[in-house]
Amino acid sequence: MKSATSLLRILIFIGLAVLIIEYTSEESLMETLNANPVLWAVLGMILLFAIAMEVILYTLRTLLFRGLSLDAQEKYLAAEADRQDKQFGWWKRTYKKLVGGRPMAEEHEIILDHNYDGIKELDNRLPPWWVYGFYATILFAVIYLARYHIFDGTDQAGEYLQEVAAAQLEIAEYKRNNKDLVDVSTVELLTDPADLSAGKAIFTELCVACHKADGGGGIGPNLTDNYWILGGGIKNVFNTIMEGGRDGKGMISWKSELNPGEVAQVSSYLLQFEGTIPAEPKAPEGEIWIDPDAPQTGTEEILLQVVDSTAASVIDNE
Numbered sequence: 001m002k003s004a005t006s007l008l009r010i011l012i013f014i015g016l017a018v019l020i021i022e023y024t025s026e027e028s029l030m031e032t033l034n035a036n037p038v039l040w041a042v043l044g045m046i047l048l049f050a051i052a053m054e055v056i057l058y059t060l061r062t063l064l065f066r067g068l069s070l071d072a073q074e075k076y077l078a079a080e081a082d083r084q085d086k087q088f089g090w091w092k093r094t095y096k097k098l099v100g101g102r103p104m105a106e107e108h109e110i111i112l113d114h115n116y117d118g119i120k121e122l123d124n125r126l127p128p129w130w131v132y133g134f135y136a137t138i139l140f141a142v143i144y145l146a147r148y149h150i151f152d153g154t155d156q157a158g159e160y161l162q163e164v165a166a167a168q169l170e171i172a173e174y175k176r177n178n179k180d181l182v183d184v185s186t187v188e189l190l191t192d193p194a195d196l197s198a199g200k201a202i203f204t205e206l207c208v209a210c211h212k213a214d215g216g217g218g219i220g221p222n223l224t225d226n227y228w229i230l231g232g233g234i235k236n237v238f239n240t241i242m243e244g245g246r247d248g249k250g251m252i253s254w255k256s257e258l259n260p261g262e263v264a265q266v267s268s269y270l271l272q273f274e275g276t277i278p279a280e281p282k283a284p285e286g287e288i289w290i291d292p293d294a295p296q297t298g299t300e301e302i303l304l305q306v307v308d309s310t311a312a313s314v315i316d317n318e
Contacts, residue, residue, distance in 0.1 A: 006054045013050040017043060098129040179261030184242065187260075189234040190268035199269030202262055206254070207270065215270065216278025220251065221285045223273040229286035232274070236289075237267040 018029065021039060025032040033039050065073060101124060102110060110123045147153040154162070175182070176192075190196065204213070210220035221229060229250070230240045241263050244253035254263065 006058070010047070010050045010054060014043065014047055017046045098127065098132075100125060100127045179264065180259045182260045182264050184235055184239045187234055187238045187264050187267070189271065190264055195265045196269050196272070198262070199265035199267070202258065202266040203269055206257075207266070210251070211270070212278065212280075214278040215273030215276065216280050217282030222278070222282040223270055224276045224278050224281060225284050226274070226288050226290075227284035227286045228289040232271075232289035233291050234264075234267055234271065237271060238263055241267060 021032060022029045027035070065076065068076060102122075107122055112121045112123050114121065148155060175188075179195075182188075190199070203211075207220075210218055211223055212218050215223035217223065221227075226232070228236065230236060230245060240251065241258070242253065242255045242260070245251040258266070
C-alpha cells in the first residue's frame with residue numbers, strides 16, 4: 001500500500017460511507033454521529049476494511065511479482081514505468097516547465113563571476129509560473145481599469161447596495177416562511193391579505209366578545225380611537241396580547257393559546273380598526289398614543305402641543 005492510488009481509493013470508500021449517512025439522515029452529519037455513537041464504530045470498521053483490502057491487494061501483487069522470472073520481472077517493471085509515464089508524464093513535463101531552472105550538471109553555464117566567502121551565485125531566470133502570474137496581474141489591472149474607470153462599472157458602494165438589497169429580500173422571505181420566530185423586538189406590521197385574513201379569523205373567535213366585531217369596545221376598550229391603555233402600535237399591541245393587560249382588570253395573556261406568528265397576525269388586523277367609526281363606540285380609555293417613529297402630520301403636532309401644554313399647566317398648578 002505504497003501508492004497514492006491506494007490512499008485515494010480508501011478516501012473515496014470512506015467518503016461514500018459518509019455521504020450515505022448524510023443523505024439518509026434528517027439531521028446534519030455531526031448531529032447524527034453524536035446521536036448515534038455506534039456509527040463512529042461503523043466508520044472505523046469501514047476504514048479498517050478498506051485498509052485491509054489494500055494490504056491484501058499489495059501482498060498479492062508482491063507474491064505474483066516474486067513468482068516471476070528475472071526477465072519477466074524486468075519486463076513488468078519496464079511496462080509499469082511506461083504506463084506511469086503515459087499517465088503522469090504530461091503533469092511531470094508541465095511541472096518542470098513551470099518551475100524552470102537548470103539541472104545541476106548545467107549550473108556551471110549560469111554561474112556568476114563574483115562570490116562571497118566561497119558562496120557563488122547562479123544567474124537563474126525567474127520561474128515561468130511566477131512570470132505568467134505577473135502577466136496575469138497586468139491583464140487583470142487593465143481589465144479592472146477599463147471596467148470601473150472607463151466604462152463606469154458598478155463600484156464598491158454600488159455592489160454593497162446591491163448586496164444589501166439582496167439580503168433584505170432574503171430576510172423578508174425568511175420572515176414569511178418563519179413567522180413563529182417573531183418576538184416583541186422584531187415584530188412588524190403585516191399587510192399581506194393572507195395574514196390579515198388569518199388575523200380576522202382569530203379576532204372573530206377570541207376577541208369579538210370583549211371588543212365587538214367592529215372594534216367599538218365592550219368589556220374591552222375601544223380599538224377605533226387614538227387612545228391606548230398600554231400603548232398603540234404593532235409592538236405594544238403584540239406585547240399586550242402576549243403578556244396580558246393590567247393585573248387584575250386587564251386582558252389575559254394569550255401566549256399559551258396563540259403562537260407568536262398568530263399574535264402578529266391578529267395584532268396587525270385589529271390595528272386596522274383605528275380611525276374607523278363603530279356602531280356603538282365605547283368612551284376613550286387610556287392616553288392618546290402617537291407613533292414616535294412615524295412622520296408627524298400637522299394634526300399630530302397640534303395634539304402633541306395640547307398634551308404638552310396640559311401637562312405643563314398641571315405642573316404649574318401643583
